[in-house]
Amino acid sequence: xxxxxxxxxxxxxxxxxxxxxxxxxxxxxxxxxxxxxxxxxxxxxxxxxxxxxxxxxxxxxxxxxxxxxxxxxxxxxxxxxxxxxxxxxxxxxxxxxxxxxxxxxxxxxxxxxxxxxxxxxxxxxxxxxxxxxxxxxxxxxxxxxxxxxxxxxxxxxxxxxxxx
Numbered sequence: 092x093x094x095x096x097x098x099x100x101x102x103x104x105x106x107x108x109x110x111x112x113x114x115x116x117x118x119x120x121x122x123x124x125x126x127x128x129x130x131x132x133x134x135x136x137x138x139x140x141x142x143x144x145x146x147x148x149x150x151x152x153x154x155x156x157x158x159x160x161x162x163x164x165x166x167x168x169x170x171x172x173x174x175x176x177x178x179x180x181x182x183x184x185x186x187x188x189x190x191x192x193x194x195x196x197x198x199x200x201x202x203x204x205x206x207x208x209x210x211x212x213x214x215x216x217x218x219x220x221x222x223x224x225x226x227x228x229x230x231x232x233x234x235x236x237x238x239x240x241x242x243x244x245x246x247x248x249x250x251x252x253x254x255x
Contacts, residue, residue: 095129095143100188100236100253109146109232112167115210119149123165123208126151131161135186137224139231142187150228154220169205169229172214174198181223183237191253193237193245197226 098104112119122145130138130151137152153163179199182192201222204214217225230236238246 092124092128094132095125097129097133097138097142097186098144100185100238102187104141104144104146105187105231105236106234107141107146108234109141109148112147112149112206115167115206115208119147119167120208122149123151127153127163127165130186131156133186136220137228138186139228141231141234148232150232152221152224152228154224165208166203166205166225166228167207169203169225169232171201171203171226171229173202175200179223181220183223183227185227185237187231188236188238188249188253191237191249193241193249195223195227195237195240197223197240201226203229 122140126138126143129143136154137150139150140147148168150166151163153161155162175198177199178196180194180196183195184192199222200216200218202214202216203225207213238249
């Protein structure tokens with residue numbers, strides 16, 4: 092296992108749609124292991140493959156590890172199949188935009204399907220921080236960063252803060 096370099100905005104890979112993972116092989120298992128080590132080392136709660144230079148539909152998250160024992164979730168080819176009409180706004184940080192936090196409005200609950208590292212099909216209803224984190228990481232797989240989720244004026248102010 093090793094800590095990977097996290098790409099920072101505006102790296103072009105962060106604006107690209109990612110390809111599906113075709114096969115869960117040793118390369119994917121190794122990538123997941125490195126991504127988990129990288130996420131924990133960076134003190135993040137989630138990390139998507141494009142953030143470490145891999146344009147595949149894969150992310151890892153662990154929303155509660157700072158308060159309790161690590162319990163990571165590995166999401167391969169995830170998709171949100173339902174979103175609640177109720178929304179919630181939360182300040183979101185991003186390991187690819189260090190030092191910047193953007194208030195993003197998202198559905199408060201989602202239903203997500205994904206494949207686990209062992210190849211099993213999974214689905215779950217997510218709410219709270221888990222729902223926000225999953226949506227944030229899934230955005231990365233679609234080439235979207237938090238700066239794309241705010242209005243123009245806020246985006247310009249956040250970019251100025253980031254580049255200062």
